[in-house]
Amino acid sequence: DAGVIQSPRHEVTEMGQEVTLRCKPISGHNSLFWYRQTMMRGLELLIYFNNNVPIDDSGMPEDRFSAKMPNASFSTLKIQPSEPRDSAVYFCASSRQNNSPLHFGNGTRLTVT
Amino acid sequence: RKEVEQDPGPFNVPEGATVAFNCTYSNSASQSFFWYRQDCRKEPKLLMSVYSSGNEDGRFTAQLNRASQYISLLIRDSKLSDSATYLCVALGTGGFKTIFGAGTRLFVKA
Numbered sequence: 001d002a003g004v005i006q007s008p009r010h011e012v013t014e015m016g017q018e019v020t021l022r023c024k025p026i027s028g029h030n031s032l033f034w035y036r037q038t039m040m041r042g043l044e045l046l047i048y049f050n051n052n053v054p055i056d057d058s059g060m061p062e063d064r065f066s067a068k069m070p071n072a073s074f075s076t077l078k079i080q081p082s083e084p085r086d087s088a089v090y091f092c093a094s095s096r097q098n099n100s101p102l103h104f105g106n107g108t109r110l111t112v113t
Numbered sequence: 114r115k116e117v118e119q120d121p122g123p124f125n126v127p128e129g130a131t132v133a134f135n136c137t138y139s140n141s142a143s144q145s146f147f148w149y150r151q152d153c154r155k156e157p158k159l160l161m162s163v164y165s166s167g168n169e170d171g172r173f174t175a176q177l178n179r180a181s182q183y184i185s186l187l188i189r190d191s192k193l194s195d196s197a198t199y200l201c202v203a204l205g206t207g208g209f210k211t212i213f214g215a216g217t218r219l220f221v222k223a
Contacts, residue, residue, distance in 0.1 A: 031209060042215035043157070043200065056210055091156055098209050099145040101202075104156035 004105035012111045018080040021108045025094030034077050035091040082112045119214035130191045134217045136201030137183045145204040148186050150197045191221045
């Protein structure tokens with residue numbers, strides 16, 4: 001079984017540029033989560049979807065961040081414009097149903113200079 | 114107060130030692146709990162679920178104390194390969210909002 005697939009693995013960009021992170025959840029999983037991890041703040045939940053619908057985006061830091069899930073097999077997290085403080089590892093995870101454990105992708109390591 | 118709190122450690126233990134981690138959660142309505150393991154520069158991976166009656170998987174034992182709102186992980190006969198960060202997880206109301214603790218770092222030394 002293919003796991004959660006994220007792309008790109010690494011992204012280096014300049015401040016002010018738009019960044020788009022991509023995620024393909026495990027087939028059959030109906031919940032999708034975006035997390036950000038830094039040394040200082042640990043693993044922060046940004047947003048999660050259930051059946052492609054955003055349920056809770058209270059973790060999204062500010063309006064520069066947006067996430068979409070146009071279908072059950074694809075989601076994007078966009079940062080526009082990016083800032084150096086957005087540098088982090090961004091993880092996507094999916095789960096089969098509520099109360100189920102999450103399965104994580106390999107993450108995207110974002111560096112904004 | 115953070116929703117899920119853990120002692121960040123680090124815990125430095127010799128091979129063969131027994132080590133225990135605790136984790137507290139603030140949402141009394143949380144229904145599901147898990148322990149994850151994260152290696153350096155890798156994604157978190159599920160170690161084990163935590164059941165109300167407590168559960169064991171080889172050298173690992175997880176316990177849940179609902180009255181005091183904490184979960185624990187016990188590792189017996191520590192191996193060098195157990196060195197990692199251990200993250201506890203509580204699911205919020207509705208079973209979707211998955212909140213991670215900051216993690217406890219474990220170093221097992223020869």
